[in-house]
């Protein structure tokens with residue numbers, strides 16, 4: 044499945060150093076069903092309840108530094124994607140979380156100015172160029188575009204599907 | 210080029226730059242009793258009965274719950290033993306020790322290699338010039354099938370350590386001091402090269418201590434240019450055709466930090482973060498309940514030797530439990546031959562079979578709420594070793610001195 048190259052959505056803002064235990068609390072690790080996992084996305088953060096009640100398909104998470112640090116659980120990426128979030132923007136990502144996102148076909152963007160984007164803003168992201176338009180604040184930023192390599196894996200539906208097909 | 214750039218350039222057959230995305234062939238794929246069973250499940254779900262890409266390049270190590278503490282762990286180890294048999298994979302069972310150390314001692318890792326595994330501290334393999342990466346289940350399952358994975362080439366930070374290390378100040382004090390300065394996010398997604406006169410004089414154990422704690426700075430990998438110290442270790446562990454690796458003169462570093470450790474005093478990381486570091490003297494006298502000497506960071510023979518030098522002829526304080534865990538069976542045997550076991554047992558220490566032991570919860574030796582432990586391991590996050598417990602990270606020398614006194618104690622007091 045090819046993704047559309049422009050994604051538009053409402054922003055959910057989170058802070059620095061959001062670890063995987065906040066994204067997906069350890070007590071749900073035994074869950075294996077992806078729809079069940081999605082019901083706990085971001086649950087451990089201070090606004091988890093609000094997020095889970097109101098998140099809509101196509102919404103976008105914007106976070107600060109070192110998003111996804113901590114344990115290597117893949118549930119974190121799977122739950123965010125399952126909750127309908129179309130992509131995650133952060134000032135920086137923890138390496139293993141970033142890998143898990145690519146491997147489970149969730150788009151991520153590193154944006155130095157992530158902090159300037161506010162909760163509730165509507166933004167538009169161009170997957171190919173990395174251009175981030177903040178429609179609410181009328182500002183434009185440039186993130187690293189998604190690499191060709193990542194695109195291929197994400198288009199295939201994740202790492203294992205990709206490896207099977209090559 | 211820096212060391213990591215050279216390794217990826219060779220592995221993917223074209224010159225690389227930092228931030229490039231590349232596919233690279235893998236020299237070794239490792240998994241362990243924790244995480245390993247999930248990999249097997251994912252492998253079977255996706256690839257059925259397919260063989261692994263090259264069974265000589267796969268290894269399984271048991272180092273976490275050894276021997277198994279409950280039925281679930283026993284079952285997990287059984288799954289891995291069956292998988293190993295089916296695919297012809299080498300398995301290091303419950304009598305061997307910490308995975309990364311086992312891979313090194315068995316000649317499975319060499320300079321230039323790219324190694325992945327299910328542990329967070331694979332990067333300690335940089336101590337011999339190999340690139341080790343901790344990975345998640347999907348990565349390892351995919352790697353077992355194809356023998357290659359994608360990487361984003363990291364930038365490199367250079368850390369120059371000048372001066373001369375004077376015992377009882379050790380490599381652990383040095384890396385804690387660096388952590389204090391760089392913080393837990395100071396090397397986010399970066400490779401580090403440690404160099405400088407102090408590093409060149411370090412033995413392999415000390416180098417492992419440095420490179421293992423790159424994880425705590427959120428770094429990808431920490432390298433030390435392998436030299437005769439490493440080559441000798443490799444040769445004595447049956448590695449042939451060793452190829453040296455070093456950064457080019459004109460390699461580009463994102464940042465360079467310099468430290469002089471000549472007057473460094475023993476350091477300790479206070480609860481609940483590895484970068485919450487102070488001079489041991491600042492917290493000396495604080496009451497403790499338990500001491501752990503071991504882990505992939507400080508469980509080598511030289512680590513035990515320093516502890517023994519302090520413990521010799523002394524008793525562990527009545528209010529303290531001292532738990533000592535050699536990192537591997539080879540280390541345990543060396544310690545036994547050198548007479549260290551006698552010293553440990555006479556002092557009243559509990560000596561446990563080789564492995565990871567008190568690195569995380571679920572192990573014998575877990576703490577009760579409110580208890581305080583001095584540990585030579587690498588992480589002291591809240592709850593990692595028991596709810597409401599506090600963990601201080603220090604060197605084997607500080608740990609041993611504290612065990613004797615029953616309070617946090619600088620090893621300087623025991624050194625003449």
Ligand code: SF4
Nearest residue numbers: 328330504505565568
């Ligand atoms: S001692 Fe801890 S960090 Fe080191 S290899 Fe074992 S589990 Fe991993």
